[in-house]
Amino acid sequence: MDDEGEGPSQYGHCLVIVLMANPFSRITVDTHYNVASQNKVMVSWALNREFINPGPYTFELYRMQSSNDTAPVKVASVVDQPFIYDSQPKFTQSGKDIYYIVKLIDGKRAEFWSMTATTQMYWEHHDWLLAREIIRKETMLLRKKTGTKGWLLKRKQWGDPCPVCLDQVTQQVQNARCPTCYGTGFVGGYYAPVEFWVTMNATQRLMRLTPEQGVVAENVETVRTLAYPLVDPNDVWVHANTNSRYRVQSQIATLARHRGIDLLLSIMLEELPESSAAYLVPTV
Numbered sequence: 001m002d003d004e005g006e007g008p009s010q011y012g013h014c015l016v017i018v019l020m021a022n023p024f025s026r027i028t029v030d031t032h033y034n035v036a037s038q039n040k041v042m043v044s045w046a047l048n049r050e051f052i053n054p055g056p057y058t059f060e061l062y063r064m065q066s067s068n069d070t071a072p073v074k075v076a077s078v079v080d081q082p083f084i085y086d087s088q089p090k091f092t093q094s095g096k097d098i099y100y101i102v103k104l105i106d107g108k109r110a111e112f113w114s115m116t117a118t119t120q121m122y123w124e125h126h127d128w129l130l131a132r133e134i135i136r137k138e139t140m141l142l143r144k145k146t147g148t149k150g151w152l153l154k155r156k157q158w159g160d161p162c163p164v165c166l167d168q169v170t171q172q173v174q175n176a177r178c179p180t181c182y183g184t185g186f187v188g189g190y191y192a193p194v195e196f197w198v199t200m201n202a203t204q205r206l207m208r209l210t211p212e213q214g215v216v217a218e219n220v221e222t223v224r225t226l227a228y229p230l231v232d233p234n235d236v237w238v239h240a241n242t243n244s245r246y247r248v249q250s251q252i253a254t255l256a257r258h259r260g261i262d263l264l265l266s267i268m269l270e271e272l273p274e275s276s277a278a279y280l281v282p283t284v
Contacts (some may be wrong), residue, residue, distance in 0.1 A: 023051035027117040029100055032261045033228055035089070036131040037139075043100050044083035044230065045114065047158040054107035055160045055187075056080050063090065064099040067116045072101055080159065081191055083230070123259065131258045138226055138264060142197040151283045152196035152229055153236040159186040182277040193283045196237060198223035198267070219271040221246060224255060227262040236278045237269055245278045246271050 027045045034042040043061055061084045062072035078084045089098065102114040123131075141147065162181035165174045173185045182189030201222050225231075235248040246269035256264035272278050 023047045023053070023104060023112050024102070024114040027100075027102060027114045029098075029117045029119045030228075031089070031098060031119050032123060032131070033135075033263065034085070036128055037135045037226075037228070039089075041086040041089045041098065041100075042083055042228070043086070043102065043117070045102055046082065047104075049158055051158065052161060053110065056107055057159070058105040059084060060103040060105070061086060062101045062103065064101060064116060067099055067118070069099065080188070082154065082157075127259055131261065131263060134256060134258070134263050135226065139197075142199060142226070146199045147197040148200050149240040150196050150198060151193035151238040151240060152231065153190040153193055153238065153278070153281055153283075154229075155190055155232070155234050155236065156184055156186040156188060159188065161185065162187055177275070177277045177280070179280060182281055189277075190236065190281050193238070194229050196225070196229065198225040198237070220249075221269040221271070223267050223269060225265055225267060227254075227265050231265070231267060236272075236281070238283050243279075243283075244271060245276065247278070 025046045025048045027043065030042045030044075034040050045059070047057075056079050058077060058079050059081065060077045061075050063075050063086060064072045075086045075088070076084050084102075086100070097118045099116050099118045101116045104112040104114075106112075161171075162173070162178060162185055164180040165178040165183075166172070166181070166185050167174055171185070173181070173183055176183040180189075181187055184190070201224075223237075231248055231252065233248055233250045233252070237246045237248065238244070239246075249268040249270055251266075251268040253266040254262050254264070255266050256262075
């Protein structure tokens with residue numbers, strides 16, 4: 001566990017550790033939203049795209065009492081997934097931080113450690129109660145009244161390079177409908193689907209100029225949803241009833257925030273044509 005990197009830096013509402021050495025590019029701990037909504041701590045990470053060791057990748061999460069704890073406790077593990085939960089966090093007394101470290105085991109059983117990461121537990125009891133009530137009411141509204149059930153497909157940003165359609169020289173995808181990577185360049189294309197409810201507003205029809213097809217019409221949805229699971233541009237949302245597929249756009253805005261923590265989001269979704277490789281990705 002060498003102390004490589006530049007140390008901690010503030011990134012949004014979480015404390016992020018940026019590593020200069022492969023394979024981890026960042027590790028993030030959320031001990032606010034997820035604790036308020038389901039009493040769990042979520043730890044997420046990203047790997048450098050240059051890391052090309054063979055998969056599958058097993059990630060093990062360890063909890064520590066301090067940043068230099070020599071006896072970390074393993075609490076969970078996942079395979080080929082960019083996040084993990086500590087379902088039974090051991091919170092220390094008020095004012096103390098909670099620390100985590102992640103171990104990556106690649107397909108050849110080589111091991112790599114991230115640096116430790118933490119976020120301060122600075123919410124007072126009133127903050128927890130207020131955030132939990134906002135999340136509870138929004139969840140009830142989504143699931144009982146205005147919401148539409150769907151599935152979130154998180155796009156892979158790292159993993160085994162596609163052996164079928166990836167150009168070995170340019171590293172560019174040669175087949176946008178590749179059944180191995182679904183046009184992402186990484187085997188599997190997307191992580192396992194996560195249930196994701198949204199409130200859909202009136203559909204907008206926009207015109208866009210493209211070099212390939214000229215002017216094309218696009219159906220765009222602006223939806224309201226909870227801030228978790230984490231959503232990034234180019235992820236895909238699947239309508240559970242119609243199987244229509246939408247690409248998440250870069251327009252992601254905060255609708256409700258409490259003490260720097262996003263609780264509700266507004267997301268713009270672009271409906272994909274049936275020819276898109278996203279329709280090949282299974283949701284069951």
